[in-house]
Amino acid sequence: GGATRDRLRIAIQKSGRLSEPARALLASCGLSWRESRDKLFCYGETLPVDLLLVRDDDIPGLLADGVCDYGIVGRNVLDEVGADRALRGQPQVSKAVRSLGFGGCRLDIAIPESTEWTGPAQLQGSRIATSYPSLLQQWLDAQGVQATIVNLSGSVEIAPRLGQADFICDLVSSGATLTANQLKPAVTLMTSEAVLAGPVTPFADVRGELASLLLRRLDGVLRLRD
Numbered sequence: 001g002g003a004t005r006d007r008l009r010i011a012i013q014k015s016g017r018l019s020e021p022a023r024a025l026l027a028s029c030g031l032s033w034r035e036s037r038d039k040l041f042c043y044g045e046t047l048p049v050d051l052l053l054v055r056d057d058d059i060p061g062l063l064a065d066g067v068c069d070y071g072i073v074g075r076n077v078l079d080e081v082g083a084d085r086a087l088r089g090q091p092q093v094s095k096a097v098r099s100l101g102f103g104g105c106r107l108d109i110a111i112p113e114s115t116e117w118t119g120p121a122q123l124q125g126s127r128i129a130t131s132y133p134s135l136l137q138q139w140l141d142a143q144g145v146q147a148t149i150v151n152l153s154g155s156v157e158i159a160p161r162l163g164q165a166d167f168i169c170d171l172v173s174s175g176a177t178l179t180a181n182q183l184k185p186a187v188t189l190m191t192s193e194a195v196l197a198g199p200v201t202p203f204a205d206v207r208g209e210l211a212s213l214l215l216r217r218l219d220g221v222l223r224l225r226d
C-alpha cells in the first residue's frame with residue numbers, strides 16, 4: 001500500500017548474516033549507491049533503487065506499512081509474521097517472490113542430548129522456548145499437541161539449562177550451538193533461506209516497471225549462480 005513513489009526502496013539487514021550477501025546480490029544486478037552519513041540509507045545511482053539498512057526483524061513491518069517495497073530477509077522471519085497474521089485471521093500483505101540461495105538454515109525443535117526422541121507427542125504438556133512463537137504454535141496445532149510456548153527474543157539455547165523450558169525451537173545451521181548446550185536436533189519445522197519479500201498486490205505506479213526490471217536482472221544473476 002502507501003503513497004505513490006517513483007523510486008523503489010529495498011530493506012536489507014544492516015549488519016548480520018544476510019547483509020553482505022544481500023548487497024553483493026543487488027550489486028550484481030547492476031545497482032550502485034551513494035551512502036548517507038549515518039549509513040542507514042543508500043541512494044541508488046545507476047537506477048532509482050534505494051536501500052534502507054535495518055534490523056532483519058523490522059523488515060516485514062516496513063513492507064506492511066509500505067515504507068519499503070521489497071526486503072531481503074530470512075524466510076523464517078517473513079513466515080513468522082505471516083503465521084502470526086494467520087493465527088489472528090488477518091490477510092497476508094507480503095510474500096516471498098524469489099528464493100536467493102544464501103542464509104540457509106532450519107527451524108528445529110531440539111531436546112537434551114540425554115533424551116530419546118519418540119515423536120511430537122513427547123512435547124505434550126511441555127514448555128518450549130523459542131523466538132518463533134507463531135510458527136511453533138501453527139506446527140503444534142497441526143500435530144495436535146498442546147504445549148506452553150516460552151517466547152524469548154534471544155539466548156534460546158540456554159533456556160533448558162536455566163530451567164526456563166524443557167525443549168527449544170530455534171534456528172540451526174551447523175548444530176554447533178546445540179552441541180555446546182548439550183542439545184540435539186529432534187525434528188525440523190521448516191527449512192529457510194534468504195528470500196526477496198515483496199507485496200502481494202502489484203504496484204500501481206512507475207515502481208511496477210522498476211520492479212519487473214529488477215526481477216529480470218535478479219533472475220539472470222540467480223540462473224548464473226546455480
Ligand code: ATP
Binds near residue numbers: 056057104173192194
Ligand atoms: P539483527 O540485528 O538484524 O536483528 P539477527 O541477530 O536477528 O540480526 P542474524 O543472526 O544475522 O540475525 O541472522 C539473520 C538470518 O540469517 C536469520 O533470520 C536466518 O534466516 C539466517 N541464518 C542462517 N543460519 C543461521 C543460524 N545458524 N542462526 C541464526 N540465523 C541463521
Ligand code: ZN
Binds near residue numbers: 055056057
Ligand atoms: Zn533479528
